[in-house]
Amino acid sequence: MSDVKIYQKHMKLLNKQLVFIVVSCTVAFASGHNALAQGPRSNPSSSEPVAGAFARATAGIGKETPSSIDRLSPQNAEMYFNRAVNNINSRNFALALTDMNKAIALRPSNPNFFKTRAACFGGMKDYLAAILDLNEAIRLDPLNPEYFYRRSVAYEFSRQFGPALADANRAIQLRPNDPDFLLCPAEIYADLKNWSAAIDACTKCIAVNPTSGLAYALRAEAKRNAGDVSGGKEDDSRAFSLGYRD
Numbered sequence: 001m002s003d004v005k006i007y008q009k010h011m012k013l014l015n016k017q018l019v020f021i022v023v024s025c026t027v028a029f030a031s032g033h034n035a036l037a038q039g040p041r042s043n044p045s046s047s048e049p050v051a052g053a054f055a056r057a058t059a060g061i062g063k064e065t066p067s068s069i070d071r072l073s074p075q076n077a078e079m080y081f082n083r084a085v086n087n088i089n090s091r092n093f094a095l096a097l098t099d100m101n102k103a104i105a106l107r108p109s110n111p112n113f114f115k116t117r118a119a120c121f122g123g124m125k126d127y128l129a130a131i132l133d134l135n136e137a138i139r140l141d142p143l144n145p146e147y148f149y150r151r152s153v154a155y156e157f158s159r160q161f162g163p164a165l166a167d168a169n170r171a172i173q174l175r176p177n178d179p180d181f182l183l184c185p186a187e188i189y190a191d192l193k194n195w196s197a198a199i200d201a202c203t204k205c206i207a208v209n210p211t212s213g214l215a216y217a218l219r220a221e222a223k224r225n226a227g228d229v230s231g232g233k234e235d236d237s238r239a240f241s242l243g244y245r246d
Contacts, residue, residue: 077106077113084116093123111140115147118154127157145174149181156188164188179209186218198222213244 080103087096100117107113118133134151141147152167168184175181186201202219205212220235 077103077110080106081113081116084120088116088119088123091123093120096120097124109140111137111144111147114140115150118150122154122157125157127154130154131158143174145171145178145181148174149184152184152188156191159191161188161192177208179205179212179215182208183212183215183218186215186222190218190222193225195222195226199226211242213239213242216242217244217246 080099084096084099097120100120104113114133114137118130121130131151131154134147137147148167149171152164155164165188171181182205186198189198199219199222202215205215216235216239220232224232
């Protein structure tokens with residue numbers, strides 16, 4: 001498989017990971033932290049430093065005034081969140097972003113809201129903005145592996161492979177046996193063309209989840225690029241038998 005096809009497959013997978021939201025998740029509002037409620041961000045260029053993106057991101061807090069926010073009941077935050085989740089799953093990311101700005105303005109100490117708004121930005125391909133929101137989610141809840149995992153994906157989309165790998169490893173440290181987390185470094189190593197490391201990461205994932213067709217498919221690519229053509233064919237066959245289709 002050509003490098004271009006491998007890259008396209010990784011990007012498709014990563015986008016799916018970054019915007020994935022569990023519709024049935026329940027939001028807990030109990031948090032003692034305070035965070036800035038950040039408003040709509042314009043799309044930063046791929047070369048713009050994160051610090052510059054942050055300055056532009058915090059330039060506006062949205063159209064809601066304090067008095068209008070005060071007139072809303074606390075339950076409205078969850079209403080905005082639930083509607084945003086539905087819009088994310090329908091891929092209406094701009095509408096979801098509008099609702100998440102309102103939810104965060106009402107409940108700025110809820111890390112899950114920042115994670116969800118990061119999914120909006122991910123769907124809109126504004127990966128630096130997604131990183132900023134995941135930074136805030138991690139600041140509010142530094143032991144949640146899901147936030148590190150998602151930020152790793154956003155970093156990888158931004159071609160920042162060092163931070164991506166660090167976050168992937170941190171997610172694994174916090175939740176060692178999660179097959180999605182274990183597979184994340186394999187994708188990064190594939191981007192870096194470190195095929196032996198990619199093979200090792202895929203093998204660790206398969207040890208935890210032997211029915212992962214994706215893990216076999218990624219390991220097949222890595223093996224072929226490492227010169228193990230027959231091993232790649234075996235893993236391709238296994239991936240196919242498990243229902244994985246490129």
